[in-house]
Amino acid sequence: MKRPQVKSWEYPRRVQDFPLGSTCDSDHLVSINAGWRTFRPVIDHDRCIDCLKCFLVCPDGAIDKSGPLLAVDYDFCKGCGICAHECPVKAIEMIKEVK
Amino acid sequence: MVKLNAKTLHNEEYFYGHKACGGCGESLALRHAMKVLGPDTFAALPAGCMAAVSFIYPNMAFTTNAMITPFAATGAVASGMAAGLEALGIEGTQTIGIAGDGGTADIGFQALSGAIDRNDDIIYLATDNEAYMNTGIQKSGLTPYGTRTTTSPAGKNLPGSIRQKKNMFEIVAAHGISYAATASVGYLEDFLMKMAKAKAVKGTSYIHVFVPCPTGWGYPAQQTVSLAKAAVDSGLWYLAEYEAGEFKLNRNPKSFTPAADYLLAQSRFKHLTPEDISRIEAQRDAKWEIMRRKWLG
Numbered sequence: 001m002k003r004p005q006v007k008s009w010e011y012p013r014r015v016q017d018f019p020l021g022s023t024c025d026s027d028h029l030v031s032i033n034a035g036w037r038t039f040r041p042v043i044d045h046d047r048c049i050d051c052l053k054c055f056l057v058c059p060d061g062a063i064d065k066s067g068p069l070l071a072v073d074y075d076f077c078k079g080c081g082i083c084a085h086e087c088p089v090k091a092i093e094m095i096k097e098v099k
Numbered sequence: 100m101v102k103l104n105a106k107t108l109h110n111e112e113y114f115y116g117h118k119a120c121g122g123c124g125e126s127l128a129l130r131h132a133m134k135v136l137g138p139d140t141f142a143a144l145p146a147g148c149m150a151a152v153s154f155i156y157p158n159m160a161f162t163t164n165a166m167i168t169p170f171a172a173t174g175a176v177a178s179g180m181a182a183g184l185e186a187l188g189i190e191g192t193q194t195i196g197i198a199g200d201g202g203t204a205d206i207g208f209q210a211l212s213g214a215i216d217r218n219d220d221i222i223y224l225a226t227d228n229e230a231y232m233n234t235g236i237q238k239s240g241l242t243p244y245g246t247r248t249t250t251s252p253a254g255k256n257l258p259g260s261i262r263q264k265k266n267m268f269e270i271v272a273a274h275g276i277s278y279a280a281t282a283s284v285g286y287l288e289d290f291l292m293k294m295a296k297a298k299a300v301k302g303t304s305y306i307h308v309f310v311p312c313p314t315g316w317g318y319p320a321q322q323t324v325s326l327a328k329a330a331v332d333s334g335l336w337y338l339a340e341y342e343a344g345e346f347k348l349n350r351n352p353k354s355f356t357p358a359a360d361y362l363l364a365q366s367r368f369k370h371l372t373p374e375d376i377s378r379i380e381a382q383r384d385a386k387w388e389i390m391r392r393k394w395l396g
Contacts, residue, residue, distance in 0.1 A: 002110055004162060011157070025159070026161050026162050028158060051105070059124070061112040065110050078121035080320040081122070082320070
């Protein structure tokens with residue numbers, strides 16, 4: 001998975017702990033978005049024709065195409081379902097999350 | 100220029116982990132804009148959804164440099180950033196201002212006009228979801244006729260918003276800008292190609308991208324891309340370019356799909372009567388008549 005990762009972070013406790021200028025660098029994620037999801041996209045790799053439409057249409061960029069098979073970054077997928085809706089061969093199923 | 104599509108587009112993300120609503124069309128446009136521009140991009144964003152979802156302390160969804168500007172100052176801040184980079188001798192960078200429809204057509208208009216007038220080497224990306232969504236769906240200058248928003252309620256006397264969208268694309272082109280284009284997240288390859296063109300242009304370029312908003316428009320989140328496509332196919336949005344003083348229609352459909360299919364799929368248009376819809380279609384046909392006559396030559 002080649003996607004930005006969550007970093008550990010401690011909030012500054014005192015005024016003197018704050019740096020001058022920006023507090024943190026860019027690409028600074030401290031929390032995931034997985035809790036937003038009601039439905040989870042699951043790719044059926046046997047049906048997938050590797051057209052990469054899902055990679056293109058994902059507003060969160062959560063579909064990674066670097067590996068041999070497409071992979072969903074479930075830390076940042078919000079379960080909007082655009083990938084499943086746009087898939088030309090219906091190879092993505094939205095499955096209800098069970099808590 | 101290499102054709103940009105899902106296969107040729109690289110796998111790196113420069114706008115990631117943001118807190119936009121699921122299915123947000125605006126964040127999809129930003130994601131691809133940043134992918135085309137690359138890691139050496141400096142972004143300026145005014146108050147609006149995209150600033151609100153990216154810079155939630157201590158989260159920072161951009162992997163590049165980015166800052167929040169005063170609401171009215173996107174164009175001016177982007178100009179300043181480009182001037183600063185030039186003064187420091189930092190080369191090979193790209194500066195982009197990213198504002199919504201209100202931040203472009205209403206509040207940030209004079210700063211945008213000034214930037215185009217100076218022909219500063221920046222890209223201005225206007226993400227048009229047809230209302231002020233971040234503050235709770237208020238009507239903007241780019242809200243189309245018949246839209247129900249919180250400040251243009253629909254009822255017995257009025258069908259929601261009673262004005263048509265400002266012709267921002269033509270207004271910008273009238274400045275004699277280096278490059279301007281309209282796009283839609285329903286036609287992503289076209290949008291990617293226009294971003295790449297804007298990146299290559301020296302001087303100011305303006306891209307107006309149409310981005311559905313599931314929260315503000317009232318439709319199921321998975322329809323964002325298909326609805327953006329339906330808007331273009333029904334003729335209620337258009338794909339065009341302005342380059343070297345010439346307008347060009349990128350898509351000139353022989354016939355339009357029914358506007359009602361696109362409109363009635365959204366709760367913001369649910370109240371429209373058949374007469375309202377015919378009025379919208381008449382406005383559409385009048386606009387296309389002008390565009391075809393003037394731009395197809």
